[in-house]
Amino acid sequence: MRKVLWLKAENFPPLCNAFPVPPPFADRPRGRAPKWKNALFERHRGQDACYEQLILDTILVIYTARYDVKMVDPAPTSLDRTALTQLKGVGPGLESRLRNLGIHDVQDLLFHLPMRYQDRTRITPIGRARLGMEVLVEGEIASCQIAFGRKRSLVCSVVDSSGVISLRFYHFSAAQKNALQVGLRIRCYGEPRRGRNGLEIYHPEYQFITAVEADVIKEHLTPVYPATEGLQQARLRAIIDQALTRMRRRDSVRELLPAEVRTSLGSMKLADAIEFLHHPPSDVSLEQLLNGRHPAQQRLAVEELLSHRLCMRKIREASDIHLAPAMKAGRDLVRQFITSLPFQLTGAQKAACKQIGADLAIDRPMLRLLQGDVGSGKTVVAAIASLQAIAAEYQVAVMAPTEILAEQHLITFSQWFHPLGIEVGWLSGKLKGKKRDSQLAEIENGTCRIVVGTHALFQKEVAFMKLGLIVIDEQHRFGVHQRMALRDKSGVETRKPHQLVMTATPIPRTLAMTAYADLDCTIINELPPGRTPVKTAVIPEERRGEIIEAIKNACADGSQAYWVCPLIEESEALQCQAAEVTAQTLTGQLPGIRVGLIHGRMKPAQKTDVMMRFKQGEIQLLVATTVIEVGVDVPNASVMVIENAERLGLAQLHQLRGRVGRGAVASHCMLVYKGPLSQTGKKRLAVMRNSNDGFYIAEQDLEIRGPGQVLGTQQTGLMTFRVADIARDADLLEDVRKHSELIRRDHPELVEPLIDRWLGDREHYANV
């Protein structure tokens, strides 16, 4: 039986009526037939039909050969698309504020889940309120006056039979002051802090209580939602409650998981799960809820993970039907390059090159992830792929997430390619004026055959003449949509460029499966020979003296060292300041040693200068913030000191440590911590001490940390989930994979609504 494939009618406007496909194409055999494709091109050549039409035709013909194609108009169903303005009190102003939260319709409100809860179901006697615990207290106002301290504030003391507590308002109105009259009963909610005279609550939420209302108390936990400027919790709660009422009344949140998926998960009904999460009963296990392991959360997490995976698969499928340039030539150029290298490729590198070479040679867009531990030599593999594209007269774009890393690549690629007569272009956000214009012109007219840069490469004004390959380093910093944006710049409308994505972030297999469901994967599982494994020591900061000695010795032997001051302050400015202070102190403590400093707030030219001087050995000790985390390659550096190591993720520590151990001399990494260490802290640093294997470390990280961010994608918004946590819910992923295949096969009509529900406002992911 042939599979049914549903396509969105709106994406194929001119052709919906043209079924069945004309006879010469309709019964073409399976697989790719160049003859048939040529016929298609011929058919369009004579007419002035646009390329778009040609692509759509091609897509449809390929599809009809494999599937029964049906067109769907995604009809709005019940709540799914109900406009927000249908709710009481929601006007255009509020609607736009809700949009900032990613809420576009009533269904989105239901899926806007609390990030935490408050327990307002019980009144705590004032005398039993404690620091750091949020409480609901009730009592009589005993006094209310303005206090003149460093800052003027309104202080109101409230008493019950067990004690007294103060409410403090730094922002208050005269009306508010007048309302808080001595003798009135008040109920307030907040977290007590230590004040001058006992406990105080700053800016509590409060309400006055009359005798009649005295025993009206919430039965459920009170949700706290992610909110936005100009939208208060109370307002948001009221709006979401309206959505819930509609859901109950019409019972109309659409169940999208097929019955067989639901039963095999033993999970609850969607409406019940939603209801529960917005208003959990007061006897629920808060711990389970906050850890995201409640069945209601798991029910939603499964659905969310499913929709992500379906979206990725869809991206992949959409990509597969595009054509890419078949880049066959290049053997000679590649051979010439390989013989010019000062080293032999490792077996793993050769295998990776072979696989990538084969991908590039056919006309299906490559989407390949090249995973390899830090220092495994991915760059040279990318260079070889680039040469194959250049030899076939296509352009190459190499993109890195930071300026420093991009510059490193520029240097490396230039050194390698200059002898071959290939000049490497450069584009970053900081490149301005004439230089920028001429670089853009060279990219557009094709004189520039390979360009290295940052995300500046996918800005609007960049247009390639004939882009054939995109290389992206350190994938986790870029989103899927960014990759796709670059791909659309190919300049050759009928062909999409190939993509090679490189990452050193070792990801456990289960996670990789979900995070990179749209990519094929190649792993370099071998380090170049002659490397001495890095010896790692875990050292309390009190033993700084020893560390200084170690640096002295290393520098005396002609080696170089890094000293990393990672983020301990929230702000980048403070972090950089900390690095400056450290550099000064170390300069004093290490007379005769040339200390350099690099951090994120320096001008790009300054950064380049410092990196060059370090590379050339002029700087012996480089004090840095985590800007050096990725990709920096100075083989002569053999000592790495990482301060505040207990605060960093294992993946990040591993990345940092990967900066040393690149030469033949034995390297040392010192993880400096501020004690005392927690049990988990000890375990984690022990993992670092005992292993140099990125994959092992990643798996241990996942195990020790449990809930957490192994992928490190949270900051970038690459894979943000509302309910699911890809590390915490790792145990669901295998099922999710199975179920997503089942849905794709047996319930394709559910794919779009699922993606729409969870990734609706990120649709551009899918429309590639």
Ligand code: ADP
């Ligand atoms: P990563 O995979 O972390 O990006 P790089 O590509 O930066 O690693 O390579 C790390 C270092 O190893 C570079 O100095 C590179 O020139 C060197 N290198 C790469 N391949 C080999 C090899 N087969 N033998 C020896 N050294 C190699």
Ligand code: MG
């Ligand atoms: Mg690298």
